[in-house]
Amino acid sequence: MYVAGFVYICIYINRFNQNMEQVRVRFAPSPTGPLHIGGVRTALYNYLFAKKNSGTFILRIEDTDQARYVEGAEEYIIESLEWCGIVVDEGVREGGNYGPYRQSERKAIYRQYADILIDNGDAYYAFDTPEKLESLRSEAEKAGKTFIYNTEVRGELINSLSLGEAEWRQKLDRGEPYVIRYKMSYNEDIHFDDIIRGHIVVNTGTLDDKVLFKSDGMPTYHLAHLVDDHLMKISHVIRGEEWLASLPLHIMMYRSFGWNPPLFAHLPLLLKPDGKGKLSKRDGDKMGFPVFPLFWPYGETAKGYRDDGYYPEPFINMLALLGWNPGTEQEIFSMDELINTFSIERVGKSGSRFDPEKAKWFNHQYLQNKTNNQLALEFRDFLRAHGYQDDIVRLEALVGMVKERVSFVKDIWEQTDFFFKAPDTYDQEAVKKRWKEDSGLLLTELRALLENTIDFSSTANETVIKSWIEKNGYNTGAIMNAFRLVIVGSLRGPHMFDIISWLGKAETLKRIDKGVSLLSK
């Protein structure tokens, strides 16, 4: 028992080391719509693992389902990965020695492998119509059971196992539609390992004879991905947890083919922020955050992170930490740091609830590290959208004043709108609280002071005004709040002296005049 266990572990370790020699991983989405952040995370973990181990990251398009194919989805997926900074080594655009990388273009390959299984006796032809199977399923359901196409019922259905050879060959020759099914063995325990979940045992009695080859001449996922993974020399299959249930089948198939399976790692799911279940587009719509990297422009549109103002770096940073952590207290990672630190063993086992608030915080952190020049350049577009413009040096100064209080470039406008337009109305609450009987007189006095100032810089004004306040024994808070009210229109914004210095003397005096006349009535 112990010896068997030891031998088993040795074989496993040996295989593990073999696979580590040439790491080749793939991200294999099907082009059925926009790429979900769950998918992005799967791609990211594959990418990080590949780069960490000097391996190859492959993008394979799994378009074997012609009915679900969506125009534009492939381009969208590629563009999404590009935006994220996930670089594909081999794929539909990049090419490579193991192409083609689109399954629809590999159609001819799959049939041969299906035939190998048939010759082995590990697969067979089945002629049952979808309608017949459907009715068997609903019948079983009515009886409180589940219909499974397996050893128990195989003999009673129409296939090359129940029919005489002459009979099924005749059906084939006549061109009757058929599928190829895997002949699952009965009552056998299969043992396999998952890097994240450890050792798992499943009895084949609970498995069914999965369709490998469809009547439309296309393989199903089970056949296609397995053949491709083998032919493309994939060393590690890192994919979503939804595949864990069909891993026993895949292990059996590797055995039938006589191939060494790759190593597997099944990633936990991303769950919705509230309640239960996995994250979906609906949650994003409902709670006002995106679940896709990019805006999806086809058919039913969906907003994306890029278009919502997120930078790719914090988006990736946030996603990397959702289900994985380095075991240290570091939270902010560049892509290179992620690559250096990543390991599959440190991916968690349980599903992670997505928290949009934390995503915002990551963006905030990254934005703080941008230079004023970068932000000013980006902000200029938002400014134009509001019908304003200014020179880049002035915008740099402006951005510098509010940078630390925003999470997105688009937020800058909310913090700086009053720089571009004098207030027309004044916040009533603030007026009530801060505009006193003598405010008008005091501001008129202040106006005279500013009018005679030569140096209108922030520091110069601060010195002048503060000494004036002190000399006259005025109340600083009373003056400054009233001052802010006429300049900004409400009690918010950066340092007052920075504001008026940016506005300039003429505009400052104008706003005092306007405010005093409107508020002193």
Place this chain on the structure above:
RNA sequence: GGUCCAUUCGUCUAGUGGCUAGGACGUCAGGUUUUCAUCCUGGUAACAGGGGUUCGAUUCCCCUAUGGACUACCA
């Protein structure tokens, strides 16, 4: 229903057979500030439940509960 997987603060998570169970987001309070925000400081808050094993379990085992995935000629 069946099979498989999972379960540490509200959320993301660290961690260990003996610790005051650590960090981050959020939240709350205080401080700084001429305002708001930022920022700083501090607080709040967790080992799903029940049995074992053990001198001792959050940690190891079993059961229960809860959640999830799969159960297509979809991936």
